[in-house]
Each structure stands twice: as C-alpha cells, then as structure tokens.
Amino acid sequence: MNTTDELSQALSCIREDVRQTQAYPVQSGAGLVKLDVMENPYRLPEALQQQLGERLGRVALNRYPAEGTQQLAAALARHASLPPEGYALTLGNGSDELISLLSLAVARPGAVIMSPLPSFVMYGISAQYQHLRFVGVPLRPDFELDEAAMLDAIATERPALLYLSHPNNPTGNLWDEAVIERLIEAAPGLVVLDEAYQPFAERDGLGLMQRHPKVLVMRTMSKFGLAGVRIGYLMGRRELVDQVEKLRPPFNVSVLNAEAALFALEHEAVYAEQAAALRAERERLHAALQQLRGVQVFPSQGNMLLVRVPDAAAVFAGLKARGVLIKNVSGLHPLLRQCLRITIGMPVENQALLSALQATLIDLNL
Numbered sequence: 001m002n003t004t005d006e007l008s009q010a011l012s013c014i015r016e017d018v019r020q021t022q023a024y025p026v027q028s029g030a031g032l033v034k035l036d037v038m039e040n041p042y043r044l045p046e047a048l049q050q051q052l053g054e055r056l057g058r059v060a061l062n063r064y065p066a067e068g069t070q071q072l073a074a075a076l077a078r079h080a081s082l083p084p085e086g087y088a089l090t091l092g093n094g095s096d097e098l099i100s101l102l103s104l105a106v107a108r109p110g111a112v113i114m115s116p117l118p119s120f121v122m123y124g125i126s127a128q129y130q131h132l133r134f135v136g137v138p139l140r141p142d143f144e145l146d147e148a149a150m151l152d153a154i155a156t157e158r159p160a161l162l163y164l165s166h167p168n169n170p171t172g173n174l175w176d177e178a179v180i181e182r183l184i185e186a187a188p189g190l191v192v193l194d195e196a197y198q199p200f201a202e203r204d205g206l207g208l209m210q211r212h213p214k215v216l217v218m219r220t221m222s223k224f225g226l227a228g229v230r231i232g233y234l235m236g237r238r239e240l241v242d243q244v245e246k247l248r249p250p251f252n253v254s255v256l257n258a259e260a261a262l263f264a265l266e267h268e269a270v271y272a273e274q275a276a277a278l279r280a281e282r283e284r285l286h287a288a289l290q291q292l293r294g295v296q297v298f299p300s301q302g303n304m305l306l307v308r309v310p311d312a313a314a315v316f317a318g319l320k321a322r323g324v325l326i327k328n329v330s331g332l333h334p335l336l337r338q339c340l341r342i343t344i345g346m347p348v349e350n351q352a353l354l355s356a357l358q359a360t361l362i363d364l365n366l
C-alpha cells in the first residue's frame with residue numbers, strides 16, 4: 001500500500017463528525033494588546049515570580065503527581081469555603097477537561113445536555129464528542145434567562161445535565177438567582193453552575209449547591225490569574241463528585257501545575273487585589289464605552305464586556321489594525337449579531353482599546 005492510501009485508510013477510521021469539525025480556534029496575540037480570552041493581564045510581582053521559580057525547581061519531576069495534587073485539592077476547598085462534611089472537590093486540567101468528564105459521566109444513548117444560548121461553546125462541543133444531544137435554549141434579547149422557555153425545554157427534554165454559566169460567557173451577565181433556583185428545582189438531572197468568572201462577580205452559587213444536592217459548582221484558576229497553569233475544579237456532594245473522580249485520568253494535573261497553583265493560593269491576597277482592580281476597570285471602561293455613539297454596552301459581572309456596534313467585522317478589523325485584539329462573537333449565535341467581546345485589561349491597555357475604538361468608528365464613519 002502506498003503512503004497516501006495508508007493514510008486515507010487510517011483517516012477513514014476517525015469518526016466522520018470529528019473529521020468534519022474545525023479545531024477550536026486560538027487567535028495569535030503576538031505583538032498585540034491582547035484582550036480576547038479573559039486572561040488576567042497582571043503577572044505576579046517580580047519577587048514572587050522568583051520565589052515561585054525556586055519552588056518549581058525543587059519539585060520531583062521523576063514522580064507521578066500524588067501528594068501535591070491532594071494538597072492542592074485541600075487548599076482549593078479551603079479557598080472556596082467548601083463545607084468539610086459531605087462535600088468533595090475534584091481537579092481538572094482546566095475546567096475544559098471537567099466539562100469533558102461530565103459529558104462522559106452522563107453519556108448514555110439518548111441523554112441530553114442543555115444550556116441557555118449563547119453560552120460557553122464547550123458545553124455543546126463536548127456533548128457532540130460523546131454522541132449526546134445538546135439542546136440550547138435561547139436567552140431573551142437582553143440576555144436574561146427565558147424562564148418559560150427553559151422550564152418548557154426541561155420538561156420535554158429531561159436533560160441529564162444542565163449547564164448554567166454563572167456569570168455567563170460571552171454575555172457577561174449574572175442571571176437572577178430566583179429564576180436559577182426555579183430551573184434547578186425543575187431539572188431532573190445534574191445542574192452545573194460554571195463559575196469561571198466568580199472572582200469578578202457579586203455572588204456565587206455555593207448557597208444553591210448547599211440547598212440542592214444535584215448542584216455542582218465548577219471553577220477555574222484561569223481567570224484568577226493562572227490561565228497558563230490549567231487548573232479547574234468541581235465541587236459538590238461527595239456522592240456525585242466521586243463519580244466524576246472515577247473518570248478523571250489519574251495524573252491529569254502535573255506536579256508543576258499543582259505546585260504553581262499552591263503557591264498562588266498562598267498569595268491569594270495578591271490575586272484578590274488584581275481582581276478588585278479589574279472590577280474597578282470594568283466599571284470605568286463600561287462608563288467610557290457608553291459615551292461612544294453607536295456602541296451599546298451590556299452589564300457584566302465578569303472580566304469582560306460585551307458590546308454591540310454597527311459593523312462588528314469592520315470594527316474588529318479596525319482594532320486589530322491598530323494593535324488591539326478582541327473577540328468577534330457575532331457569528332456564535334443570532335442573538336449576538338454585531339457583538340464583540342472585550343476582555344478587561346490593565347488601565348493602559350483599556351485606554352489603548354478606547355482610543356483605537358474611537359479612531360476606528362471615526363474612520364468607518366459609524
């Protein structure tokens with residue numbers, strides 16, 4: 001068999017739907033003010049970065065992860081004030097991995113995964129990869145939950161797993177707690193509150209988790225300031241978390257990642273200050289964007305702002321040409337028509353965004 005035939009025979013063994021899918025797009029931010037994927041723009045202060053380097057230098061790389069990850073799970077449980085009795089926490093290589101494990105946990109023929117839309121795209125992608133049906137229920141045009149439509153969909157589809165992004169990505173808003181609680185009460189299966197943006201929000205879902213045993217709370221250290229370190233965690237009733245724990249690849253969190261995350265938690269005050277600075281910047285940027293003619297800006301409890309402009313593609317390109325990278329989310333869902341998502345950066349970066357946006361709008365005559 002020649003090489004081409006051998007390769008196409010091998011390729012034909014890969015699932016058709018996987019071959020038809022595009023890989024998750026990652027934009028290059030090289031040389032640009034990078035405000036596209038909700039990273040924390042602040043690094044650790046230099047002295048702490050040095051100390052971290054020394055700590056990482058002492059990690060035994062010849063051993064599989066064991067104690068370090070257990071210590072990290074315990075430190076995260078303390079950090080999140082997880083009640084010690086009856087609850088457990090499991091770690092993922094980012095919360096993306098936990099989303100895959102949750103799909104795997106409910107993957108039986110006919111099972112449904114549901115979320116409002118637009119929301120985080122991985123819920124649908126990971127359902128597809130497990131041959132599960134994903135049902136997305138449109139939000140209202142103001143991006144609030146459509147309670148009646150959600151209750152209706154829950155009653156007819158009986159989802160094994162309902163995701164509520166809390167606050168929601170990409171819209172940035174935090175849905176009404178009473179509505180969320182009514183959806184939880186109606187849901188027949190698991191409900192995951194995805195709290196990736198919890199450091200920037202005015203409330204969290206731990207109370208809902210304690211009132212409703214079916215609720216799991218998922219968080220990540222990515223938006224906290226460790227996007228490169230890849231640590232996500234899932235908390236909830238021990239009986240449920242233990243099932244996901246069985247599906248977790250045994251050594252999914254590297255010793256270096258665990259050590260860096262532990263170090264960060266020992267200095268959580270530094271990160272808390274950074275989050276407070278970003279929340280203040282979010283409010284400042286929100287007010288400044290509201291002043292721009294033609295720009296509609298939506299309320300946000302995350303480290304991002306969703307805006308609607310007259311021509312999202314042209315504004316995105318104009319910003320990029322002026323050295324600022326954001327995310328054009330217009331194509332993700334009809335409700336997001338002409339919408340762009342801006343991650344909150346440092347004051348100087350936000351200023352660069354504002355100037356570039358003003359210049360772009362003038363240039364485009366918008």
Ligand code: PMP
Pocket residue numbers: 037038093094095096097120165168169194196219220221222227231232
């Ligand atoms: N959940 C939400 C709502 C997100 O927006 C993201 C990342 N943008 C994630 C989960 C995944 O985060 P990570 O894998 O970095 O933990």
